[in-house]
Amino acid sequence: MTTELIKGDITTIKADAIVNAANSSLLGGGGVDGAIHRKGGKAILEACVTIRDKQGKCKTGNAVITIAGNLPAKYVIHTVGPVWNGDSEEKNALLADCYRNSLTLAVKNNVKVIAFPNISTGIYHFPKDKAADIAITTVNNFAQKEKIDKVIFVCFDDENYQLYEEKLNRIKQ
Numbered sequence: 752m753t754t755e756l757i758k759g760d761i762t763t764i765k766a767d768a769i770v771n772a773a774n775s776s777l778l779g780g781g782g783v784d785g786a787i788h789r790k791g792g793k794a795i796l797e798a799c800v801t802i803r804d805k806q807g808k809c810k811t812g813n814a815v816i817t818i819a820g821n822l823p824a825k826y827v828i829h830t831v832g833p834v835w836n837g838d839s840e841e842k843n844a845l846l847a848d849c850y851r852n853s854l855t856l857a858v859k860n861n862v863k864v865i866a867f868p869n870i871s872t873g874i875y876h877f878p879k880d881k882a883a884d885i886a887i888t889t890v891n892n893f894a895q896k897e898k899i900d901k902v903i904f905v906c907f908d909d910e911n912y913q914l915y916e917e918k919l920n921r922i923k924q
């Protein structure tokens with residue numbers, strides 16, 4: 752498994768799957784979730800509604816997979832990050848669950864290239880530095896990582912991009 756860092760909009764990425772930082776309703780919202788539903792079209796929302804009808808809301812740390820509608824990716828993996836409200840081991844573990852459960856779902860669906868946004872670091876206010884450490888560590892420790900060819904970290908804002916650049920370069924050295 753290799754990792755790649757991109758600065759930009761995840762809705763433009765042609766990966767087998769892009770990950771959405773959703774909320775437990777799975778019915779859309781702002782941030783990256785809003786962008787994915789806007790550009791992907793209503794087929795994604797319909798697929799989310801079908802999942803909700805079957806299983807109810809998506810719990811924090813869990814992930815579900817849908818088609819990607821009009822997006823260049825094949826699938827969207829929707830995961831629900833934790834809302835930050837002060838340091839706690841529980842929140843850290845839930846953010847790690849998002850990455851691990853998304854990767855597990857990717858493997859199950861034969862996804863080889865997967866792109867992640869910086870889950871929870873926008874509207875959910877998770878500290879960016881800590882979130883980047885959790886994301887990179889969890890991806891690198893993923894048990895079945897030989898089944899994934901590439902993980903793309905897509906950073907939308909400068910601060911996240913710089914953090915990931917620094918941390919990924921440190922690992923490579």
Ligand code: AR6
Pocket residue numbers: 759760761762772773774779780781782783784785786832868869870871872873874875876877905906907908911
């Ligand atoms: N491509 C890539 N990254 C993006 C994009 C984009 N088009 N747009 C924003 N980001 P957020 P959260 C980055 O707020 O914190 C929604 O309302 C952004 O800079 O999208 O997990 C959901 O429905 C930030 O670094 O997600 C939930 O209610 C990162 O994506 C809630 O927000 C995550 O920011 C989830 O909050």
